[in-house]
Amino acid sequence: MDKISSIGVLTSGGDAPGMNAAIRAVVRTAIFYGLKPIGIRKGYAGLIHGDVFEFKARDVSDIMQRGGTVLQTARCMEFKTKPGLEKAIDSAKYFGVDGLVVIGGDGSFRGARDLSSLGLPTIGIPGTIDNDIPYTEYTIGFDTAINTAKDAIDKIRDTATSHERCNIIEVMGHHSGQIAINVAIATGAEACFVPERPMPEMPSIIDAILEGKKRNKKHFIIVLAEGVGGAAEMAAHIEQTTGMETKVNTLGYMQRGGSPTVRDRCMASEMGAKAVELLKDGIGNRLVGIKDDRVYDIDIFEALEIQQQVRDDLIDLAIMLSI
Ligand code: F6P
Numbered sequence: 001m002d003k004i005s006s007i008g009v010l011t012s013g014g015d016a017p018g019m020n021a022a023i024r025a026v027v028r029t030a031i032f033y034g035l036k037p038i039g040i041r042k043g044y045a046g047l048i049h050g051d052v053f054e055f056k057a058r059d060v061s062d063i064m065q066r067g068g069t070v071l072q073t074a075r076c077m078e079f080k081t082k083p084g085l086e087k088a089i090d091s092a093k094y095f096g097v098d099g100l101v102v103i104g105g106d107g108s109f110r111g112a113r114d115l116s117s118l119g120l121p122t123i124g125i126p127g128t129i130d131n132d133i134p135y136t137e138y139t140i141g142f143d144t145a146i147n148t149a150k151d152a153i154d155k156i157r158d159t160a161t162s163h164e165r166c167n168i169i170e171v172m173g174h175h176s177g178q179i180a181i182n183v184a185i186a187t188g189a190e191a192c193f194v195p196e197r198p199m200p201e202m203p204s205i206i207d208a209i210l211e212g213k214k215r216n217k218k219h220f221i222i223v224l225a226e227g228v229g230g231a232a233e234m235a236a237h238i239e240q241t242t243g244m245e246t247k248v249n250t251l252g253y254m255q256r257g258g259s260p261t262v263r264d265r266c267m268a269s270e271m272g273a274k275a276v277e278l279l280k281d282g283i284g285n286r287l288v289g290i291k292d293d294r295v296y297d298i299d300i301f302e303a304l305e306i307q308q309q310v311r312d313d314l315i316d317l318a319i320m321l322s323i
Helices: 017-033 042-050 083-093 104-116 142-163 178-187 200-216 232-244 252-256 262-280 300-305 313-321
Strands: 006-011 036-040 052-054 099-104 120-125 166-171 189-193 220-225 248-249 288-293 296-297
Touching: 006 017, 006 042, 006 052, 017 036, 017 166, 017 262, 036 042, 036 300, 042 178, 099 104, 099 262, 104 120, 104 178, 104 220, 104 300, 142 166, 142 220, 142 252, 142 262, 166 178, 166 232, 178 189, 178 220, 178 313, 189 313, 200 220, 200 232, 220 232, 232 252, 262 288, 262 296, 288 300, 296 300
Parallel strands: 006 036, 006 099, 099 120, 120 288, 166 220, 166 248, 189 220
Antiparallel strands: 036 052, 288 296
């Protein structure tokens, strides 16, 4: 790989709290090593259309505590086409982007892999609230999102108890139940449904609610991953069958915003610095991630082949602890 003198950075896909800390780390680490950091706005679309600028150290002051991404983000269909990809490569050459850091989810990494194949050394940093990228134990934004969901469910629980209601709370996660499982344990939910595990038969859910009532339980909190769906139908069925008033809350985009937690800021800072150090050392085509709680890097092609291991045993834990 040729020596690198400038590094582009972009955020792609859904935003996640902590992306700004990663951008800051990329920019300042690059400057520390005498490299020129180049900001690319609105993900791959900005790369294709030349929406780029030189980042200075002070441009990333006061951004770490903010949610969202100062570079903005997009899901770019044009980039998924061959001409779009070629335009991105030409544009990177034209604007002197020697190496690229992509902060995003696994969809964004497939783009990073394609750029790498066409000769642009690219490093990926996992940024998505879903924590659903198999090669890494952690993705930037997950901790903030589960804490946001936890706060919301704690509040819903207060009112659920007062009214002796069942509340179904739908959390984000795309096709993954990681957010749902962790939040269910942290909030003492009575049930948790995720896409990775077959949905239990409705009668068993009804039995659990009726049994809970007998044990003098004052509410029944169900955490439902968005990938399962069917919240409204489930609520109607529970209400009809048990007589327990049942409400649905979809937490939605609030889980994607807000000031990042310490964990998200620290992980993002470490991974941002690591990405730049790899490129500086002439190493491209890697993804940075967390393994055994430490930052590591892995070949981009190999990483994208790894299958998700789901800790769905934690669902049983949530249920056991909610008696
Ligand atoms: O990947 C993050 C995420 O928030 C998912 O949990 C959700 O399914 C999706 O993005 C929503 O995407 P969009 O911003 O395109 O509506």
